[in-house]
Amino acid sequence: MTAQIIDGKAISKRLRIGFRERVVKLVSQGVTPGLAVICVGDNPASKVYVGNKIKACEECGVHSFHHGFPDSASEADVLSDIRKLNADHKIHGILVQLPLPPHIDVRKILEAISVDKDVDGFHLYNVGGLVVGNTIFPPCTPYGVQLLLETTGIDVIGKNVVVVGASNIVGKPMALMLLQKEATVTVCHAKTRDLAQHTIIADILIVAAGKPGLIVPQMVKQGAIVIDVGINRLPDGRIVGDVDFEGVKKKASWITPVPGGVGPMTVTMLIENTLRSAERALHLRKEDDYQEWEAPLLKLHQPDIH
Numbered sequence: 001m002t003a004q005i006i007d008g009k010a011i012s013k014r015l016r017i018g019f020r021e022r023v024v025k026l027v028s029q030g031v032t033p034g035l036a037v038i039c040v041g042d043n044p045a046s047k048v049y050v051g052n053k054i055k056a057c058e059e060c061g062v063h064s065f066h067h068g069f070p071d072s073a074s075e076a077d078v079l080s081d082i083r084k085l086n087a088d089h090k091i092h093g094i095l096v097q098l099p100l101p102p103h104i105d106v107r108k109i110l111e112a113i114s115v116d117k118d119v120d121g122f123h124l125y126n127v128g129g130l131v132v133g134n135t136i137f138p139p140c141t142p143y144g145v146q147l148l149l150e151t152t153g154i155d156v157i158g159k160n161v162v163v164v165g166a167s168n169i170v171g172k173p174m175a176l177m178l179l180q181k182e183a184t185v186t187v188c189h190a191k192t193r194d195l196a197q198h199t200i201i202a203d204i205l206i207v208a209a210g211k212p213g214l215i216v217p218q219m220v221k222q223g224a225i226v227i228d229v230g231i232n233r234l235p236d237g238r239i240v241g242d243v244d245f246e247g248v249k250k251k252a253s254w255i256t257p258v259p260g261g262v263g264p265m266t267v268t269m270l271i272e273n274t275l276r277s278a279e280r281a282l283h284l285r286k287e288d289d290y291q292e293w294e295a296p297l298l299k300l301h302q303p304d305i306h
Ligand code: NAD
Pocket: 141, 164, 165, 166, 167, 168, 169, 170, 171, 188, 189, 190, 191, 192, 195, 208, 209, 210, 211, 214, 229, 230, 231, 232, 262, 263, 264, 266, 267
């Protein structure tokens, strides 16, 4: 068996065409969606990620505002900028590129972002919303994975889903979103004993550990669906995921490549959340009550509430 490829780049491209139409509609009603990206220091990987996000904004017609701070910037400097952006009507989404320098308290920064503009979905309110299945902005990477599965026609109900990695930004929210979709979810992490004993039962295996070559064919069930979230740069400069792609693709039924799988979807879902925020702001401006309103994509893909 050779796995079919889940092409995140192509799926992203299709979604972004729809985004442009939504932007035109917003602009015709006097709202240009705006995303502020705050970056502290000059981490080379962060620069690449921020560059990709700004490029995606341009592609979709979203205004982006890059706020770069030197490594020496204080926590108070960043907090003050966030407060200004919270009050700025041109801004519908605020993103703080992580990691931050060690002298800045990440949690304090993330909590300072208005819940209404938390397009990364990292504010405690949005994180808590995941537990009960009605977050405003789902975090972009797990949201992108969920959409990849749905777009490919993969039903998760009752399936054994194994998530390798339990970080706050990928593994944990991913597990909650799939649990909400009625999958049977196992979460593994660095302290899990005998990882293979868990991965081998996965109908759907989602890997976000940041360890190249972690998942080899012997750890994968024949016909499994494998989603590789990992992004690792090897000493020779190549970018690879956490899965031995060449080996595992001979056993899996579907697999995401790296690059070109989950990565483009993360950026796409950031734009989705920013548009959703702009649409929400417009709706709130028009009507006092937004209870009945849902953005187009979220209406389709938000997990059911039980
Ligand atoms: P993290 O370091 O915060 O968390 C890694 C998780 O993996 C932890 O829970 C850890 O316990 C677990 N882990 C580490 N080694 C393990 C092992 N040997 N066996 C089982 N579990 C193990 O990382 P993160 O921010 O969640 O990112 C994970 C990976 O995903 C990285 O490669 C990162 O670059 C990538 N990433 C990709 C995207 C994307 O858009 N594709 C977005 C975010 C992160």
